[in-house]
Amino acid sequence: MKKSxxxxxxVVVIVAVAIVAAKMMSLFRKPPExxxxxxxAPLLNAMQVFLESLQMTVQGxxxxxxxxxxxxxxxxxxxxxxxxxxxxxxxxxxxxxxxVVIEQTDYSLAVKAAAAAVAQAEVKVEQEKAEADxxxxxxxxxxxxxxxxxxxxxxxxxIRNAQAQLSAxxxxxxxxxxxxxxxxxxxxxxxxxxxxxxxxGQFITxxxxxxxxxxxxxxxxxxxxxxxxxxxxxxxLNSNQNRDNSYAKVTVFAEFxxxxxxxxxxxxxxxxxxxxxxxxxxxxxxxxDPFKTESARPPLMxxxxxxxxxxxxxxxxxxxxxxxxxxxxxxxxxxxGTGATKKLTIQPVEIARMDREFAYISSGLNEGDFVVTSALxxxxxxxxxxxxxxxxxxxx
Numbered sequence: 525m526k527k528s529x530x531x532x533x534x535v536v537v538i539v540a541v542a543i544v545a546a547k548m549m550s551l552f553r554k555p556p557e558x559x560x561x562x563x564x565a566p567l568l569n570a571m572q573v574f575l576e577s578l579q580m581t582v583q584g585x586x587x588x589x590x591x592x593x594x595x596x597x598x599x600x601x602x603x604x605x606x607x608x609x610x611x612x613x614x615x616x617x618x619x620x621x622x623x624v625v626i627e628q629t630d631y632s633l634a635v636k637a638a639a640a641a642v643a644q645a646e647v648k649v650e651q652e653k654a655e656a657d658x659x660x661x662x663x664x665x666x667x668x669x670x671x672x673x674x675x676x677x678x679x680x681x682x683i684r685n686a687q688a689q690l691s692a693x694x695x696x697x698x699x700x701x702x703x704x705x706x707x708x709x710x711x712x713x714x715x716x717x718x719x720x721x722x723x724x725g726q727f728i729t730x731x732x733x734x735x736x737x738x739x740x741x742x743x744x745x746x747x748x749x750x751x752x753x754x755x756x757x758x759x760x761l762n763s764n765q766n767r768d769n770s771y772a773k774v775t776v777f778a779e780f781x782x783x784x785x786x787x788x789x790x791x792x793x794x795x796x797x798x799x800x801x802x803x804x805x806x807x808x809x810x811x812x813d814p815f816k817t818e819s820a821r822p823p824l825m826x827x828x829x830x831x832x833x834x835x836x837x838x839x840x841x842x843x844x845x846x847x848x849x850x851x852x853x854x855x856x857x858x859x860x861g862t863g864a865t866k867k868l869t870i871q872p873v874e875i876a877r878m879d880r881e882f883a884y885i886s887s888g889l890n891e892g893d894f895v896v897t898s899a900l901x902x903x904x905x906x907x908x909x910x911x912x913x914x915x916x917x918x919x920x
């Protein structure tokens with residue numbers, strides 16, 4: 525019992541000493557030093573700008589269409605005796621090649637009949653002239669030195685009637701020959717077949733479309749552009765322009781089988797009206813020999829969606845910036861100063877033109893200015909910043 529009491533007292537003493545020691549240590553411990561946190565100025569990308577002389581490029585998009593697409597329509601009726609081997613969807617043909625041949629028997633017989641009628645009319649004319657000569661001779665014998673009172677005496681009306689009959693017979697012969705020629709359907713250009721509606725043995729009538737074809741020497745691309753873009757390249761607005769063939773050069777881009785291909789073209793005209801809904805002006809680009817394949821380049825077929833780059837005018841003394849460097853449509857951020865930190869200045873600028881990638885500044889900047897290209901949530905004029913020169917943006 526006495527031993528347990530001694531142990532309890534000892535524990536109480538040890539705890540009391542520990543508490544006193546802890547309080548003494550807390551009283552004599554030094555408070556932690558207060559450090560002021562340094563706030564760094566934001567680090568922003570910037571590019572240095574210089575005046576440049578640039579050739580503008582106007583970019584647009586459009587769909588390739590044939591320059592001319594027509595229907596093959598016969599002018600005579602008859603049974604189809606022969607079709608061109610390429611008269612199928614996608615087939616090619618040359619100019620003046622027979623596409624369709626209609627049975628010619630009836631038309632050949634019509635030519636022979638018309639030729640016989642011409643021969644008869646010629647004989648009739650000769651007969652009337654001979655009878656007129658005989659009438660002249662008889663009149664001279666019976667009534668010398670006297671003119672007849674009627675033109676019928678010398679058979680003048682009969683001769684004119686016979687000559688008119690001969691002319692009509694000649695016209696019928698020409699018509700019969702023309703109908704015979706029309707039994708062979710041709711096109712005056714190299715082309716390609718879009719669709720066909722006939723085959724050998726079918727009876728076709730005059731005016732019945734038998735095929736649809738388009739010419740393959742030239743294709744066109746209708747490119748809608750804003751009217752402001754027309755100021756940056758030579759565009760023919762009336763028939764008196766471009767008589768010296770000073771068309772704007774165009775490069776056409778299209779993807780095929782996972783690769784991008786290019787074709788040279790030229791801008792030849794604008795369409796006859798402005799789109800009433802979009803208020804866009806449609807310019808027409810022509811590409812010659814679109815089906816000529818070279819260097820594994822595929823043909824430029826109608827229906828392909830393409831991008832066109834129109835070579836524009838040369839512009840001097842202009843600044844080029846990435847489009848994302850423009851703030852609120854009319855401002856840029858300029859970093860001014862020479863030390864490690866600079867001040868951001870909100871600078872209004874005059875934008876001559878903007879395309880899909882760049883903005884072209886005509887005034888508001890000085891050569892050597894550092895333009896901020898980074899985005900920043902909150903900006904105040906004169907705020908302190910740090911800059912990192914964006915070499916990639918500068919090289920653009």
